[in-house]
Amino acid sequence: MTINALILIGIDLAAILLLSFGLYYRRHHRRDLVVAFIGVNVGVLSVATVLGTAEVAMGLGLGLFGVLSIIRLRSSEISQREVAYYFAALAMGLISGLPQTDLWPVALIALILVAMWAADHPALLARSRHQIIRVDRAISDEQELRDELEARLGAEVTSASVQEIDLVNDTTLVDVRYKVGVGARRAVTEGAVR
Incomplete structure (x- = not known):
């Protein structure tokens, strides 16, 4: 495992904690979904790190999104907002787990965090x-x-x-x-x- 991969894993873990506790839990107070978001992120990160090669990267990404969709259909009803948090957690894990030669994915992870912060901000469409x-x-x-x-x-x-x-x-x-x-x-x- 390269230094860049270790750095991305560290950034991903910090990002999922920020997404789960700093954004979601602070605004919506559902402990069960915090666990789910962190679990999905770390699980996808782990699988992507182990299986991630250039040849299977696209198929792996699509497969993981498909698995999450099936899980979503089988689990208790959650709001569209919570689905967005699931996909953000999954995307960050996937971005961080795939093999990279540089650290440009950090910008994508930051973009996901900023987008979720802004889109779910209490002041946006507050009425x-x-x-x-x-x-x-x-x-x-x-x-x-x-x-x-x-x-x-x-x-x-x-x-x-x-x-x-x-x-x-x-x-x-x-x-x-x-x-x-x-x-x-x-x-x-x-x-x-x-």
Whole structure:
């Protein structure tokens, strides 16, 4: 093993700790996924280091992404955000584990960390929310449903996708995306105009 390979392994371990603890756990507080991210990263790093030759590098990368996809389908439901963290952990391990003659992969690892920091920053799209809501009325009219949701949430509904209308129990299950802090101001403004 070369000095560059050892340096990349050290950088990868520092990067996965930063990604797992510094970014993910600090923002989302799920201990179980921290373990998963570190395990995926170190596992991929180890396999890529052992098997990584120029001839099998591309196939190895595609195979590892495929394995993670299968694991994802078989495991408990996780959000798209957590899938992004999984792929970031996997990509960093793969980049670090493949044979390199120089240290340019450090820039790619840094790019992944910066991208995840920025894309998952709490200030980015801070007012946007997502909920699955069961309304205690069966509402089939889209505008009526949107008005009902905005009144209940006190927010501007940006998207409402009906999942189920139960006419027997008089309920509607809706996947709602909305912006907080907008609907309440709009309702006050509309009330003042009337």
